[in-house]
Amino acid sequence: MFYLRFLCLFTVVLAGKLTAKEVPMDSPDKSVSVSCSIDHGQLIYTVTYKGKVILEKSPLGLETNEGDFTTNLQIVAVNTDKIEKEYKQDRIKTSHATYQANVLTLTVENTDKKRMSVVFQVSNNDIAFRYELPIWGERRSVVIEKEITGYRFPEHTTSFLSNMMTPMTGFARTAPSYESGYIADAPLTKAKSEYGFVFPALFSVGDHGWALLSETGVNSQYCASHLSEISENGVFHVAYPHMAQNNGFGSTAAALGLPGVTPWRTITVGSDLRPIVETTIPFDVVEPLYEASQEYKFGKSTWSWIVWQDQSMNWDDQVTFIDLASDMGYPYILVDALWDENIGYDRMKDLVDYAQSKNVDVLLWYNSNGASNDAPQGPRNKMNTSIARKKEMKWLQEIGVKGLKVDFFGGDKQETMRLYEDILSDANDYGLMVFFHGATLPRGWERMYPNYVGSEAVLASEMLIFSQHIRANEAFYATLHPFMRNTVGSMEFGGVLLNKYLTKENKDRNERLTTDAFQLATAVLFQNPIQPFALTPNNLTDVPAFEIDFMKKVPTTWDETKFITGYPGKHVVIARRHADQWYISGVNAEENAVKLTIDVSMMGREEVSLIMDKADGTTYQSNVKPNKKGEIEVNMQPQGGIVIF
Structure with a gap:
């Protein structure tokens, strides 16, 4: 190794x-x-x-x-x-x-x-x-x-x-x-x-x-x-x-x-x-702290909560998103807060069985809890003590759950660092992956803890649902993440929102201000080995087929990353390689379109696929032949993006 x-x-x-x-x-x-x-x-x-x-x-x-x-x-x-x-x-x-x-x-x-x-x-x-x-x-x-x-x-x-x-x-x-x-x-x-x-x-x-x-x-x-x-x-x-x-x-x-x-x-x-x-x-400069108890599998996930919110934490809606994961070829569904009350422990085994019948595995949300905050969502008080945690993880292993999202930590004291490590170490004993929300910055944890798969620790997709200010600044923040938060650790952003309005009904309020090409670009721009994407079932029919096809194929793990061009807060273009396939991704936060000449010679192809926006914000896909220098020209529109693959 x-x-x-x-x-x-x-x-x-x-x-x-x-x-x-x-x-x-x-x-x-x-x-x-x-x-x-x-x-x-x-x-x-x-x-x-x-x-x-x-x-x-x-x-x-x-x-x-x-x-x-x-x-x-x-x-x-x-x-x-x-x-x-x-x-x-x-x-x-x-x-x-x-x-x-x-x-x-x-x-x-x-x-x-x-x-x-x-x-x-x-x-x-x-x-x-x-x-x-x-x-x-x-x-x-x-x-x-x-x-x-x-x-x-x-x-x-x-x-x-x-x-x-x-x-x-x-x-x-x-x-x-x-x-x-x-x-x-x-x-x-x-x-x-x-x-x-x-x-x-x-x-x-x-x-x-x-x-x-x-x-x-x-x-x-x-x-x-x-x-x-x-x-x-x-x-x-x-x-x-x-x-x-x-x-x-x-x-x-x-x-x-x-x-x-x-x-x-x-x-x-x-x-x-x-x-x-x-x-x-x-x-x-760090080393693994323990051996992986098994080989962990990474990939994409559906996630009802991000757009459909708390009301979706019920059996029928979770089945719907399991079916969406199956249709997309995604290996996971994330079942978020309140499942303990709205679905229940007794029926969770049946939901896991149904998901696995569709070749989908389940990730479950937990409250970190204890005495440090007032978050009411359950399951509560299952992760904060060794006795409760091991009992819960044993049950999770028995019913076939593959990983945990643990939320609401709220501090950087040494005792909180111990809680992070205890959760990770115990979860590995039971073959469970862990990612954290409402959490601190990961600090070398991908190498130190073999079952750690990312943290939020960023102004993430949920704030696009809750805040007009964040929606207005989505492109600005996105052009900073690759230079700051995401360059030092995996970032579980939970994005790629293809609804025009960030509601279950996809109308009337919470209008998305970025283009579809921008959203697709973030699937590459933001790196995390398991990324619960914010797709909803209606996207299968209400966005162009090439967008869904891209979201079926885009990987979440990478073998190489290269900086292409950009400036924090203005625009950014980076390239990532998975096996022998390169993806070049960029977004633009400037008021005007940015014209770029991009070297795609590393792809080694006579023709590349390009997803880009027209001036009116319409996203389209085309095939482009690089020039003799292996370059293509692109225009990144304001609040827009590009993906080359």
Whole structure:
């Protein structure tokens, strides 16, 4: 499956303080450079890309209940290594990844003579770093109370950010659930938000390049983090969860057994946006935490709730959507909230049997519940304790359910990270896949947990049903997801809405403002190994046959991803390959049509299929012959899209 090689180059143990000298580390191709030093007793670092400054002097350090590692530090050892790694991975943007990085380990000592190391892994477009804490004498446990890790960008930088939601707000006090919109290309001085900003965060550093900040490797041993608002001296800091999350219960700190490590902080840099879209750093620096109990099957799903809503949680409507899945050749139906009351446990076995008679498997919704929110939908209190969870999962396995959608988490505290991991680990024991709604950003979880199949953690399709503002900004948000949310982790968006009006009756209200070509494009643009699409039975007859044919054939897993062109918030075109079939997909949020020349030579075909819009918004399909250079010209209409396959 993979190989891994470390090569130790040298270790320097320093007899005294190292306060002025910088300790550098370059990427293998010398394009990325990290430099660390001690400045007035504080450990700092800088980042350059191709000689241009991406991060100015930025702080490193931790405050713990066993000592302060933010001031009065000295570097006492420097170690350098190399790492080479190759691995196969399903459920992400590529099925085969290679990773080469140079490693710098700086060990610092505080005034109590306690030591801590900062480990940097520097690859050609990515930096990953974390803190490593040894055993301190008799101390074998520690609480990390605060992290001063910071990011100081040059003042001409602009930001693309999403607010951390106010704790205990929103539906049934379930926030934060990573469902805010974006600000785009804003000056750093505008990066103000009381509760900070979620990862990932994107920055344009003018002609110096681009940078994407995130974190990965968060499991039950740590809390999840986010970015603070920019400080008065121009620094974004890593911030831990707010105390008000989870109804004020649970610590905002992180407890570690020693020796212990923090999650990885990641920085992806490039002259253009290609490294941002194509990065695999969230998965390069983590490893599987357990073996898959079986081979899990991914694919498309129908989902009645998204358009037909709560009223569809009944036997007859679920049978209708099972039949729709069967007609589409989809392997799954997602049966959403309230099935426990409206269908019942006794009849669920019969529904699963009926679905399987149609070659469709069932995924079931659950409330994460416990004491952290007020969400009333059931099943409740089945996932929040080990005893109840294992009993429920045993029953699910017995009746043939294949996976779970677990909703309403609303926090990033360490105890919530434990709940995510416990659900995933227990589900694997019973052969169940899991995806999360109302949830935090996944942080390397596709590689860490073999039965994990995605998270919402985005302003997703349900908000198109509920909000005119979100419908009006659908294209704007869609052009940001490939550069931000979806580039660091699978995104269970639940889209491709082909109803003209987002209601069961398909009339009168909730008018969709994007074209059919736009909607079809998002089936490729948004990556998640299981995607419950928002198709409804009437679509089989009320949209052109070529659209349904495309939705029957489009895959949900990918072997390769390439950035073609675009700018966050304006338009985007990317290409994805499944086996030997390429799909090129794009959407346009600008006020005018965008004329593009797209290289399709990778398809290796004399003629390609093109789905595109006319100026009046009508979506059509045609066959196009590339020119001698392997290019075709397209016009992406406003609120429109393209798919080439």
